[in-house]
């Protein structure tokens with residue numbers, strides 16, 4: 001039996017990315033090696049895990065919820081061996097989505113694979129080329145428009161990404177200059193760029 005340190009687990013809707021709006025059960029695992037200063041999930045890496053839960057129990061809870069997808073997030077979930085959890089979800093035919101910084105290996109095996117990988121790289125903790133190549137979509141959190149050039153270079157390595165989202169860092173989500181710069185970047189570069197938002201916050205969901 002494999003146990004995981006869980007910061008929180010909850011049923012909600014996916015608020016970001018190409019799966020936005022779908023019912024989703026979130027499994028937020030404890031621990032992060034990146035430690036972004038503006039992180040809005042600091043309880044996921046500060047103060048200790050809320051619970052220790054087995055792969056079997058997590059998969060059963062997701063199944064009972066009736067959620068369309070399971071989102072394995074963090075913290076940085078790839079700090080943990082996710083293969084037993086993936087195998088349990090796969091046995092129940094529950095699509096498993098991964099949200100990761102791309103700094104650590106994304107381990108998969110036949111019968112224990114992710115249906116979707118969303119990568120959110122940070123310039124101060126660069127992702128591996130392998131993670132960029134595995135990504136189905138990218139999400140960049142932009143604090144200032146001067147970062148766009150470096151993120152553009154990263155996006156060029158994500159050959160399989162069907163979308164590259166530009167999100168304003170949340171404390172700057174009312175910064176008209178930054179929002180305008182993101183819009184202009186998408187207008188200038190087109191596919192696969194999109195301006196993004198954390199839609200669940202508009203719905204007062206977690």
Ligand code: SF4
Nearest residue numbers: 032034035036039075
């Ligand atoms: S990688 Fe994610 S969880 Fe970790 S500090 Fe950054 S925003 Fe927070």
